[in-house]
Amino acid sequence: MFAYYVKVALHNTQRNKVLAALMVLAIAVGIGASMTTLTVMHLLSGDPLPGRSQHIYYPQIDVNPQSKGREPLDMLDYRTAMDLWSSDKADQQALVANSMVKVRTPYSTRPALMLPMVSTTSDFFSMFDVPFRYGQAWSKSDDASRTRVAVISSRLNDKLFGGRNSVGKTLRLADSDVRIIGVLDAWRPSPLFYKVRGGRFTDGDTSAFYKKTDDVFMPFAASLEVNAGNFQAFTCWSAPDPNEDLRNAPCVWVALWARLNSAAKVNAYRSYLQNYADQQKAAGRIKYADDIRLRSLMQWLDFNRVVPSNVKLQTALAFSFLLICLTNVVGLLLAKFLRHSGEIGLRRALGATRTAVFFQCLIESAIIGLLGGLGGLLLTLFGLYLVRLQPVAYADLAHMDVSMFLVTFALALATSLLAGALPALRASLTPTALQLKLL
Amino acid sequence: MQIRFVLAALRKHRLATFLIALQISLACAVLCNACFLIVQQVHAMRIDSGVDEARLGTVKLSGFDPKSANDFNARVVDALRHVDGVQSVSVISGVPFGEPGVRAGIGLDPDYKQFGGVIDFYLGDDHAAHDFGLHLISGRMPSPDDYMPVTKFVPSNAPVLITRTLAEHLWPGQNPLGKQFWGLDTQFRVIGVLDHLSVSQPGGSEAKDPDWSVFVPAIAGPNLAGKYLIRAQPNDMPRVMREAREAALKAAPDAVLDTDQSHSLSRLRHSYFESARVMVKLLAGVVVALLGTTALGIVGLASFWVTQRRKQIGTRRALGATRGDILRYFQIENFIIVSFGILLGMLLAYGLSLELMRSYEVPRLPFGYMPIGAAALWILGQLAVLVPALRASAITPVEAIRTL
Amino acid sequence: MLEMRDMSKIFRTEQVETHALRSFDLHVREGEFVTVTGPSGSGKTTFLNIAGLLDTFSTGAYVLDGQDVSDLDDYARSKLRNRKIGFIFQGFNLLPDLNLFDNLDVPLCYRRLKRAERHQRINDALARVGLASRMKHYPSQLSGGQQQRAAIARALAGHPRLLLADEPTGNLDSQMALEVMDLLQDINRAGSTIVMVTHDPNLASRAQRNVHIVDGRVAEDPADGTIRPRPVEGTA
Incomplete structure (x- = not known):
């Protein structure tokens, strides 16, 4: 029976090739546009640390003594960050500060590079599950003893050492020699979560959050010595002296990431933060002790609205477009089925x-939808190729994955059945007598 | 019917x-x-940046020792001036469509009771105001005495050129000449009003209007070094920029040339709006x-x-x-x-x-x-x-x- | 009223020329009820199409109500159709999306008549065919006989000079067919000229004058005494 339905449906579809092609095209373009944008959305709004992010937290304290008691600043000042870090209350924790560092090698005469550096502490790598190709991370004692070692990205390793194992080699960072102890494997969290901050001030242009991983990682304290004067504050509550060390400046520029493995730990950490803020308020260093936050990684990303508004807008547009294509196809199918209503009546x-009539019509629309979905899949691949050509930080991320591949097919099928159901129902419900009369 | x-x-x-x-x-x-x-x-x-984009280019160097900034500036400026076709070179803190320069919140009183908004400050040496091609609609351009060394991010008690839009926002309906505002731990005095001067990142910063910026006369030194404005004929620009980049690197071999920022302003504008x-x-x-x-x-x-x-x-x-x-x-x-x-x-x-x-x-x-x-x-x-x-x-x- | 002289209609395809009508002569006087009969393919329908200004002819002349309509353009023929001719179709041809009132209103609107006059004419016409109470009904809600009476009312409302009927009873059972035939005869007695194409000899015999067409020519017409040899299978 099913085979017969399909045969009749194919015959009917071929009866009006232009119309069928038009409907297939409409569905294909609609699905292509929606799936391209949805895939980009999916890539940009995903979890950068799957399976781990729920234990990663971003503590904030309103360290601004002139605060008006609203949202605390996005980062911490040096003293607060160091106090929280030294207390060692979390399962794991890492300080993060960023700067641009001048990089040279003693092995070549290539001109110096200015590269982004992460100043952090040893837990960073294990806490964020960072993969290594060669060597390993530094140890806690390196943090304390300000050992001049560095971990470099695989990209920098490729550039400077042709991808060979560079562990043990020397890098010249600013004006100091630093020994390479580790080379990262490919690591491309999306977004580059440990640098996400200030998203609410970007006016929706957040594509910078999707830049590639930093090239140089150094122990926090050692990097402050090596790259002194090149750290930039996130913001200051009064103008700092640019010639003075940021450590004493009225500025926030250090982030603290903590790993808290259980709800109990989270609660304990929250009350610890509160205690600390209360103490600081008593000491007169901060103004609003209750203005603390302990957001999980995903909450922090949400708060920063990391997905660029352009991308969201494009997705909304694409789905409106799909909706329009869908109504278009519903209209055309309806016209088609009703035109054959005499035949249906017969x-x-x-x-x-x-039911038989309903399924007959439904299969006819499913064929259109399936073809449209196939076309849509090809158009999605083409659309992603176009996205990769765009000058945006996340261009290289735009690839189809298995889940989106399945979603595309589900969408195509849903679209076609949705488009077919209404006309099919309408066609099957028309009274037989009337249909014969119309013949 | x-x-x-x-x-x-x-x-x-x-x-x-x-x-x-x-x-x-x-x-x-x-x-x-x-x-x-x-x-x-x-x-x-289509924003009007208020500067002579077609005739301007910028070179940015980093990675030099701030202690030797005076010598460094002198060497680079001299090298750039000798590039064939360069009409003028000045030391600046930033350009429209370039990376963010000095940006800060200002107040209409020393205690910031009346907040004026977050604005961009463009610092420039004694050639800059002319080189930028700023268009003054009232008041005066900075005189030689107005150029002062940069203490923190800006010179203290500096005279400034303000845009018409910002002036109207701060003092609606009033003559802005001689008015003062506070920011960056110091105060500023308006000596001239500009037709336009867009912020470095129009549409992308906290500024409510792309014209919320001021020009501050300053003397090049440790806190104003590394960014240079080049003025040349528009049709000469690509070649001049190419040679200027080489000349700057040659004059300062230890420094790192910022290849993203060192371009003509037309090109920076083009990539800014990409x-x-x-x-x-x-x-x-x-x-x-x-x-x-x-x-x-x-x-x-x-x-x-x-x-x-x-x-x-x-x-x-x-x-x-x-x-x-x-x-x-x-x-x-x-x-x-x-x-x-x-x-x-x-x-x-x-x-x-x-x-x-x-x-x-x-x-x-x-x-x-x-x-x-x-x-x-x-x-x-x-x-x-x-x-x-x-x-x-x-x-x-x-x-x-x-x-x- | 209707005068066709030496008229011919030739359908050309790439290979063949078909003479649907040849040296066709017919004169219908005002107030006559003429039936046109003939075997299939004899040219009845072609005659009706031309008589009703639905189609053009190749040679000859056609004078309708004293006006030579041979060389009129499509627009003028549409207007003439609208004012002078009323059609009654075998398949009724009521517009299924419109109720009876609107169905009758359509040709009157094309004539740009005033609203009051249209209403008057529609009411009169529907009353005359006995459907005044069905004004708001849609065609699908009526029986075949009622539909054909509505179609006749539509033709009457235009006060046509000439009523053209194409097998008006072809889709009806015999009882309904008789009703419709009676109605047409009433209309004719009231003064309207009617030309009806049919293949039913019983109906044809009820008319004053029956014109028989064979091979695109008038084979038998009592009015001018034309009698050509009839084929055996013809109606006798």
């Missing part, structure tokens, strides 16, 4: 049940 | 009519909002695809109705309808459906606009876009229905007699 008169 | 019949017939085809109207209303909603976004982006891209351009193209593509799909939908449905009604049309012709009557019947029908769609679309457009405002930081859709979107769809509808309608009008009255 079929009903000859004993076809209402 | 025929409207009544058209309406009566449409009532009998409610579902199909509703579907095509729904499609048109969706198209209307998206069209209005997409056009508005395009206009906004284009408007943003994503906006992509967005405009995309939106335009959506609009075209949308109109195309809608037109195809109309053509498709109208063609079907024409085929379906061949006998009816023949009958009408036999009853005395002229070709024009038949043509008009389909045109009126289309007009009614499209109008119905537009009516629905206006509501949708408004709803969509509110949603966009909430989620994507865009202003509310001005009402002026609705009639434009409506007109566009009416015209589109009439054009789309023309071919099927003409085909309908060509049906001979003999069709009335023909049995199926």
